[in-house]
Each structure stands twice: as structure tokens, then as C-alpha cells.
Amino acid sequence: MGEYPSNMSTPYGFATRAIHAGQDPDPTTGAVNVPIYATSTYAQDGVGGLREGFEYSRTGNPTRRALETCLASLERGRYGRAFSSGMGATDAALRTFLKPGDHVVIPNDAYGGTFRLIDKVFSQWGVTHSPAPVTDVDAIRAAVRPETKLIWIETPTNPLLNIGDIAAIASVAHESGAKLVVDNTFASPALQTPLELGADVVLHSTTKYVGGHSDVVGGALITSDEEVDAAFGFLQNGAGAVPGPFDAYLTLRGIKTLELRMEKHSDNAELVAEALTRHPRVKKVIYPGLESHPGHAVAAKQMRRFGGMVSFVVDGGEEAALEVCARTKLFTLAESLGGVESLIEHPGRMTHASTAGSMLEVPADLIRVSVGIESGDDLVADLLAALG
Numbered sequence: 001m002g003e004y005p006s007n008m009s010t011p012y013g014f015a016t017r018a019i020h021a022g023q024d025p026d027p028t029t030g031a032v033n034v035p036i037y038a039t040s041t042y043a044q045d046g047v048g049g050l051r052e053g054f055e056y057s058r059t060g061n062p063t064r065r066a067l068e069t070c071l072a073s074l075e076r077g078r079y080g081r082a083f084s085s086g087m088g089a090t091d092a093a094l095r096t097f098l099k100p101g102d103h104v105v106i107p108n109d110a111y112g113g114t115f116r117l118i119d120k121v122f123s124q125w126g127v128t129h130s131p132a133p134v135t136d137v138d139a140i141r142a143a144v145r146p147e148t149k150l151i152w153i154e155t156p157t158n159p160l161l162n163i164g165d166i167a168a169i170a171s172v173a174h175e176s177g178a179k180l181v182v183d184n185t186f187a188s189p190a191l192q193t194p195l196e197l198g199a200d201v202v203l204h205s206t207t208k209y210v211g212g213h214s215d216v217v218g219g220a221l222i223t224s225d226e227e228v229d230a231a232f233g234f235l236q237n238g239a240g241a242v243p244g245p246f247d248a249y250l251t252l253r254g255i256k257t258l259e260l261r262m263e264k265h266s267d268n269a270e271l272v273a274e275a276l277t278r279h280p281r282v283k284k285v286i287y288p289g290l291e292s293h294p295g296h297a298v299a300a301k302q303m304r305r306f307g308g309m310v311s312f313v314v315d316g317g318e319e320a321a322l323e324v325c326a327r328t329k330l331f332t333l334a335e336s337l338g339g340v341e342s343l344i345e346h347p348g349r350m351t352h353a354s355t356a357g358s359m360l361e362v363p364a365d366l367i368r369v370s371v372g373i374e375s376g377d378d379l380v381a382d383l384l385a386a387l388g
Contacts, residue, residue, distance in 0.1 A: 014074065014189075014190060014259050015259045015260075017070070017073045017074055018070065018074060018255050018256055018257075018258055018259060019256050021069055021070040021072075021073035021074070022034075022065065022066040022067070022068070022069025022070045022073070023066055023070065023252070033253075034062070034063055034066040034249065034252060035062070035063065036063055036245045036246055036249045037057075037061055037062045037063045037245050038245055038246070039057060039061075039245075040056070040057050041055070041056050041057065042054040042055055042056070042057075057242075057245070058237060058240050058242055059237045061242075061245050061248070063245040063248040063249050063252070064082050064242065064243060064245065064248040066248070066252060067080075067082050067243075067248040067251055067252045067255075068080035068081060068082050068220075070252060070255055071189075071204070071206075071210075071220050071222055071255075072222050074189040074190075074255070074258075075184070075189045075193055075194075075195055075202050075222040076189075076193050076195055076196050077195050077202065077222040077223055077224045078223070078224040078226070078229070079222065079223055079224065079225075079226070079229035079232075080220060080221070080222045081220065081221045081222075081229065081232045081233060081236050082206070082218060082219070082220050082242070082243050082248060082251070083218065083219040083220065083221070083236065083241050083242065083243065084217070084218065084219070084241045084242055084243050084244075084247070085205070085207070085217050085218060085219050085241070086113075086185065086203070086204065086205025086206070086207060086208075086218070086219035087113055087114075087117065087205075087219065088219050088241030089203055089204070089205075089219030089220055089221050089241075090113070090114055090117060090183075090203060090219070091117060091239075091241070092221060092232055092235040092236060092239065092241065093181055093201060093203060093221055093232070094117070094118065094122060094127075094150075095235060096228065096231045096232060096235065097149050097150045097179055097181075098122065098127050098149055098150060099125075099127075100125050100126035100127065101126050101127075101147060102127055102128075102147055102148075102149045102150070103127070103128045103129065103130065103145050103147045103148045103149065104118065104122075104127065104128075104129045104130075104148065104149065104150040104151070104152055105129070105130050105131075105132055105140060105143045105144060105148060105150070105151045105152065105178075106118060106129050106130070106131055106132075106152050106153075107131065107132070107133070107134045107152070107153055107154055107157050107162070107164075108131035108132055108133050108134075108359060108360060109133075109134075109157045109158075109159075109160045109162060109360060109362070110131070110152075110154060110157070110158070110360060111154060111157075111158040111183070111351070111352075112347075112351050112352035112353065112354040112355050112360075113351075113354070114152070114154075114183070115354060115355055115358070115360050116354040119358070120354075128147075130143040130145075131143075131359050131360060133162065134153045134154070134155055134157060134162050134163070134164030134169070135162050135163065135164065135294065135295060137165060137168045137169060137172060140169055140172055141172045144172065144176045144178065148176055148178050149177075149178055149179065150173075150178055150179050150180075150181060151169060151172065151173045151178050151179070151180050151181070152181045152183070153166075153169060153180070153181070153182055153183070154182070154183040154185070154186065155182065155186075155187070155192075155302075156186045156187065156288055156295075156299070156307065156309065157186075158185075158186060158309075158351070158368075159309075159311050159347040159351070159352065159362060159366065159368040160286060160311060160362070160366075161186075161286045161287065161288055161293075161295075161309060161310075161311055162295060163288055163293075163294075163295025163296075163298045163299045164295075164298075165298050165301075165302070166180075166182060166194050166197040166198065166199055166302055167197045167198050167302070170197065170198030170199055170200075171198065173200075174198070179200040179201065179228075180198070180199045180200050180201070181199070181200065181201045181202075181203055182194035182199040182201070182202055182203070183203045183204075183205075184202045184203065184204055185203070185204050185205045185208050185209070185338070186208075186209075186307055186309055186337075187303055187307055188204075188208075188209040188210060188258060188262055188307075188338075189202075189210075189258075190209075190258050190259045190262040190304070191262055191266075191303050191304045191305050191306075191307055192302060192303045192304070195222065195223070195224060197302060200223060200225060200228065201221055201222065201223045201225075201228065202221070202222045202223070203219070203220070203221055203222075204219060204220045204222075205218075205219055206218035206219055206220050206251050207219070207336065207338070208336065208337050208338030208339075209258065209261070209262065209265070209308075209337075209338035210251060210254060210255060210258060210338075211250060211251045211254040211255075211338075212254040212255075212257070212258060212261055212338060212339060212340060213250075213254055213339055213340055214336065214339035214340070214341065215250060216247050216250040216251055216254075217247070218243050218247055218248075218251050261340065261373055262305065262307070262308070263305065264373040265307065265308030265371060265372070265373060266289070266305035266306055266307055266308060267376060268308065268371045268372070268373065268374070268376040268379055269287065269289065269306065269307060269308045269309065269310050269371040270287075270289050270306070271376040271377070271379070271380055272310050272369065272371050272376070272379055272380055272383060273285050273287035273289060273290055273310050274290075275380045275383070275384065276310070276312050276383065277290070277292075279384065279387055280315075281314055281315050281316070281320075281387045281388065282312050282313070282314060282315070282387065283312075283313045283314065283315050283365075284312060284313040285310065285311075285312045286310070286311040286312060286313075287306065287309075287310045287311075288303070288306045288307070289305075289306030289307075308337075308338070308370060308371045308372070309337060309368065309369070309370060309371070310368075310369050310371055311347075311366055311367065311368045311369070312366075312367055312369075313363060313365050313366055313367075314365055314367060314387070316365070317364060317365050318346075318348070318364035318365055320365065321346055321364070321365045321366065321367050322346055322349070324344075324367060324386045324387055325344050325345065325346050325367060325386075327385070327386035327388075328344050328382050328383065328385075328386045329382055329385075329386075330342055330374060330378060330379060330382040331343060331344035331369060331379070331382055331383065331386075332344070333345065335350050335351050336370075337368075337370035338370060339370070339372065340372050340373050341372045341374070342369065342370060342371055342372035342374060342379055342382075343369065343370040343372070344367065344368070344369045344370075345367070345368050345369075346366075346367060346368075347362045347366055347367075347368050348361075348362050348363065348364050348366065351368075369383070
């Protein structure tokens with residue numbers, strides 16, 4: 001399900017595919033929006049006589065199929081699979097590629113939920129892992145073992161916004177017979193398409209930029225490998241971590257404005273990053289769009305814009321960082337990211353608390369902001385007031 005549709009296989013622009021891929025008008029009524037197919041089961045024309053392949057909504061649903069087709073199109077892949085959360089998609093990908101005794105290379109600043117799943121759950125099944133900086137291709141190569149079956153990266157990473165060279169890391173993976181999965185949540189397909197750079201699988205928490213409105217939780221896996229997609233589909237159906245039709249509808253609705261939103265997110269993040277670099281209480285600003293960022297050149301090569309995530313370090317340690325998080329008025333103190341509204345958080349106490357005491361522990365004075373699409377000048381003023 002979710003194979004790239006023939007009418008979108010020509011090089012239409014991103015915005016066109018976001019609005020049309022998998023979303024033809026309803027043939028019965030002419031409805032221009034994909035309906036919410038709120039059904040658990042489907043009538044069959046005789047035993048095994050399935051209409052459009054649908055038998056039960058855990059296995060397949062027309063609203064979900066439209067979303068999966070659109071996601072595949074946007075990532076320039078052949079197949080898309082939607083899940084009930086980003087972690088549901090992460091679990092399916094890990095279980096597809098790893099078995100007891102296998103090894104996975106992960107970023108040394110991975111998302112806390114990904115690290116927790118690998119370190120606390122998959123380790124119980126005999127899967128081992130090694131952290132390596134995504135910025136260092138040689139370090140990733142050195143971390144690979146004979147039993148390595150998977151290299152898992154984020155770029156930009158969460159929350160330190162490090163940049164990995166996707167094409168170079170894909171070469172390392174394939175040289176060793178491993179697969180490369182790229183978590184593309186921070187960039188979104190509007191800014192970066194890892195499959196075109198050699199990745200085997202792209203993962204999204206569609207909760208974030210893809211959905212874009214902080215009103216739905218979801219995840220996705222996209223690939224062009226038919227065998228890999230079949231394995232994802234088996235777990236999607238067998239384990240059942242699927243989105244409901246209303247979730248799929250909301251995500252698909254968000255996708256329609258993804259390109260426009262990412263332009264505004266990027267515009268505002270650039271304003272915020274530049275303003276923070278000039279503030280005396282800010283010791284360091286981390287944003288790939290700044291020429292001072294060590295990964296700026298690689299990001300410029302593989303990303304169309306630099307996205308809406310900014311991290312920064314404040315003078316005064318953890319307590320000062322917590323005070324800044326508490327003082328903002330437009331930036332809401334909350335976990336998650338990628339919505340139209342701006343959010344601020346303290347990763348060490350919030351999204352990345354699970355990395356405490358590990359090699360992936362984040363700095364205590366680090367603040368992460370998800371820059372929304374409000375008026376940019378208002379967002380800058382809010383952060384500057386919070387800094388004092």
C-alpha cells in the first residue's frame with residue numbers, strides 16, 4: 001500500500017505533489033478532499049472478493065492509503081507506511097532490520113525516545129549499539145562491526161542540530177552491507193529528501209512538521225525497496241500501530257501547506273538565530289543556517305533551507321536556562337516541535353531526560369526552541385525579554 005502513483009511519477013513540484021498525490025477527487029461524489037473512511041471493516045463480493053484490496057482497517061484504510069501515497073511522493077520514494085506515532089514507526093524499522101546478536105550505530109546525540117527504545121528495550125533482546133557523531137564519517141565507519149546491520153542517523157540531530165553527510169554515510173553503510181535509516185523529522189521532505197542521497201529508509205514523526213498543527217500524533221516510514229516495504233507492512237498490520245482515519249486525514253490536511261510553512265519557519269528561525277548571536281547572555285547559538293555552524297556547508301549542500309529549530313546555551317548554567325524557559329510569553333513551554341506555534345523547552349529535563357548519565361546526555365544549560373510561524377519580530381522580542 002502507499003506505492004507512488006503513476007500520475008505523480010513525473011517531476012511535478014513539491015507543492016503540487018503535496019496537494020494532489022494520492023488525492024484524486026472522489027469518483028462517486030466528486031469531493032475534492034479525501035473522505036474520512038470511518039469504518040473498521042469492508043463488505044466483500046464473495047469470500048476473498050476485496051474491493052480495492054480493503055478487508056479490515058488495521059490492514060488498510062483508504063484515508064490512510066492516500067496519506068501513505070502522498071508521503072512516498074514527497075520523499076521521492078515508491079512506498080509509504082503510516083503509523084500511530086513516530087516511535088511506532090521507529091520500533092517497526094528497528095524490528096525489521098535487527099535480530100538478537102545484531103548491532104546498530106546511532107548518533108551520539110540521538111533523540112531521547114530513540115535512544116531509550118534501543119538502550120532499554122532492544123538491548124534486552126541481545127541487540128547492541130554504538131554511538132558515533134553524525135558529523136564524523138570516519139567515526140561512523142570505525143563504529144561499524146561485522147554484526148552491524150543498521151546505521152541510524154538524524155540530520156539535523158535533536159537537540160544539538162548537528163549535520164550528517166547523508167550521501168557519505170550511505171556509502172559507509174552499503175560498503176558494510178548495512179542499511180541506512182534517516183530520521184528526517186527536523187528537516188521534513190520540503191527541505192531534504194534523503195532517499196535521493198542514498199538512504200534506504202526515511203522516518204518521520206509526522207506529529208511534527210508534516211502534520212504541523214500540534215493536533216495529531218503519527219509516524220511514517222518511506223522506502224523504494226519493495227522487500228523492505230513488505231516487511232514494514234507485515235509489522236504495521238501484525239503489531240497494529242496504525243493511525244486512525246481521522247489522524248490520517250489531519251496529517252494529510254497539514255501536508256498541503258507544508259512547503260509554505262517551512263519557508264516561514266525558516267525565515268523566522270534565521271531572525272531568531274541572528275538576534276541570539278548578538279545577546280550578551282547567550283554563549284552559543286546552534287543553527288545550521290549560521291555560517292559559524294560547523295555543519296553549515298554540508299547542510300547547504302543537502303538541504304533547501306535550514307529549518308525552524310534553534311538551540312542555544314545561556315550564561316549561568318541550568319538554573320538560568322530554566323528561568324529563560326519560564327519567562328517567555330509567545331514561546332510556550334512544552335515538549336514536541338514543528339507546529340505553527342512557537343515552543344521552548346529544556347531538553348535535559350524534558351525530551352532528553354532519558355539520556356541522563358549516558359554518553360548521549362545533553363548539556364544542562366541548553367535550550368531548544370521550535371520557531372513557529374508567528375510574526376518574526378514578535379518572537380525575537382519575546383526571547384530577548386526572557387533573556388533580560
